[in-house]
Amino acid sequence: MSAELQERQPDIRPYAAIDLPGMYRVCLRTGASGQDATDQYRDPDLLGHIYAGPYPAADPGLSFVAADEQGVLGYVVATADSHGFDAWLEKNWWPPLRHRYPHSFAADPGDGTLDWQRVDQIHTVKEPGPDPLYDRYPAHLHIDILPRGQGTGLGRRLMGALLDALRERGVRGLHLSVGAGNPGARAFYLRLGFTEEERQDWGSVMVMDL
Numbered sequence: 001m002s003a004e005l006q007e008r009q010p011d012i013r014p015y016a017a018i019d020l021p022g023m024y025r026v027c028l029r030t031g032a033s034g035q036d037a038t039d040q041y042r043d044p045d046l047l048g049h050i051y052a053g054p055y056p057a058a059d060p061g062l063s064f065v066a067a068d069e070q071g072v073l074g075y076v077v078a079t080a081d082s083h084g085f086d087a088w089l090e091k092n093w094w095p096p097l098r099h100r101y102p103h104s105f106a107a108d109p110g111d112g113t114l115d116w117q118r119v120d121q122i123h124t125v126k127e128p129g130p131d132p133l134y135d136r137y138p139a140h141l142h143i144d145i146l147p148r149g150q151g152t153g154l155g156r157r158l159m160g161a162l163l164d165a166l167r168e169r170g171v172r173g174l175h176l177s178v179g180a181g182n183p184g185a186r187a188f189y190l191r192l193g194f195t196e197e198e199r200q201d202w203g204s205v206m207v208m209d210l
């Protein structure tokens with residue numbers, strides 16, 4: 001790699017609270033199977049409330065950000081304990097969101113926007129109980145990078161930072177879901193050493209032993 005290119009490499013660093021607005025924007029702009037979901041949501045925060053915001057609050061130390069002079073370019077967020085995370089969401093994260101987005105908002109307006117599905121998700125209580133996937137691969141993650149940062153090794157670097165942090169904590173395994181409409185992300189995960197645990201019409205569950 002040339003010195004000039006190296007100079008332009010964005011920093012990978014631990015999450016800081018100031019990153020949250022940028023992370024929400026990245027989440028929205030990659031939220032349609034890896035493509036821009038801006039047109040699918042009337043409320044630009046809904047995706048971030050579900051897939052980005054809670055992780056650094058629930059499990060500090062497992063969120064990393066790639067940033068350059070234009071701001072947040074990408075991030076990885078994770079929890080080491082998916083069971084504990086679900087319980088934390090129920091106690092701490094969903095209540096104010098359920099107040100902000102009442103269940104009555106979970107009605108399809110018929111204009112193609114998907115806010116109503118996310119609101120329904122916010123109101124869906126995940127029953128605690130044994131889950132073989134969670135037991136063997138207790139951690140899970142979400143990773144998103146803006147198009148201008150994709151294909152430059154940032155995903156590998158962000159994932160490297162997360163894997164190091166999880167191993168340091170002695171976590172035994174990691175899982176994630178990837179939609180069938182996002183074959184590029186599935187290829188990325190396979191390339192990084194994940195294996196496909198389950199494949200369904202909606203997509204795949206990928207896993208990695210740590």
Ligand SMILES: CC(C)(COP(=O)(O)OP(=O)(O)OC[C@H]1O[C@@H](n2cnc3c(N)ncnc32)[C@H](O)[C@@H]1OP(=O)(O)O)[C@@H](O)C(=O)NCCC(=O)NCCS
Nearest residue numbers: 030034144145150151152153154155156184185187188191
């Ligand atoms: C998926 C994503 C995180 C990958 O990050 P990235 O920075 O683009 O990937 P990298 O450049 O670090 O690539 C790492 C490796 O994966 C491979 N890879 C990445 N994208 C790939 C693709 N679309 N098809 C095939 N291989 C791919 C690269 O060739 C590379 O291999 P190498 O390091 O052995 O040469 C990123 O493209 C992204 O955020 N996409 C939009 C949001 C998204 O889909 N998130 C995942 C939702 S489940």
